[in-house]
Amino acid sequence: MNEKLEEIGSRIRELRELSKISPEEMAGYLKVPLETYCGYESGHLDIPASLLFKIAQRLDVDMSLLLTGQEPKMSIFTVTRKGEGVEVERRKQYRYQSLAGRFAHKKAEPFIVTVEPRSEKPAVYSHPGQEFDYILEGTIKIYIHNNEIVLNEGDSIFFDSSYDHAMEALNNRPARMLVIVM
Structure with a gap:
């Protein structure tokens, strides 16, 4: 565990x-x-x-x-410098870095998510709310509600995250994206 x-x-x-x-x-x-x-x-x-x-x-x-385990203190703004976001171990397939961990009472959660290439099919998830993903580096294939969408650097997607979805890095290279969960 x-x-x-x-x-x-x-x-x-x-x-x-x-x-x-x-x-x-x-x-x-x-x-x-x-x-x-x-x-x-x-x-x-x-x-x-x-x-x-x-x-x-x-x-x-x-x-x-x-x-x-730490209460955020910032209520007007917070700055997260490059590489200093709080690392969150959430799923084996993805690595999350929180970008607003010190800001109190957020209405959305922004993350940098790194998706490592894998040989097995990605696990499917769903969760209430909406999600915005912007591809920073690499290429991602997103599976959502019986669709497969390939996104390259600079592409984005906004979707209802209550539908089953999964992501995989393509071209045998890691991919990084800005993800905002609302």
């Missing part, structure tokens, strides 16, 4: 209990089965970024607190 997922789940459980919200209420709010939600809290299941965002909203905390 991923130690980082366990830490995030533990923080969520503690904050949920402090807020006097039952696991059943939280699962209902997130529109996921109770068993799935309990898997998030135990660290056995990876939590989609959009659900982390919704959990943070329900608990009235910033998503950064769930991810890092």
Whole structure:
């Protein structure tokens, strides 16, 4: 089990209990089965970024607190210098770097996501909300709702992330993109 997922789940459980919200209420709010939600809290299941965002909203905390254990302090602006974003180990296929981790009460979560080339088919995800992806480097194939779209450097896509979607780096090279989850 991923130690980082366990830490995030533990923080969520503690904050949920402090807020006097039952696991059943939280699962209902997130529109996921109770068993799935309990898997998030135990660290056995990876939590989609959009659900982390919704959990943070329900608990009235910033998503950064769930991810890092530190409360963001900035409320007017925050600057993240090149290479200094908070690394978030979320999924084996993707590496996330949070770009606004110190800004409190965000309405969206911006990340730099690196997708490494792999020989196996990418795992499919869905999560509530919307997502904007802008390709910074490389080429990405995005699978979304029975469509395959190839995006090159400078291309972007905005989509309803409640539909199944996955991404893979093409040309045997890593790809980097700016991702904003709302």
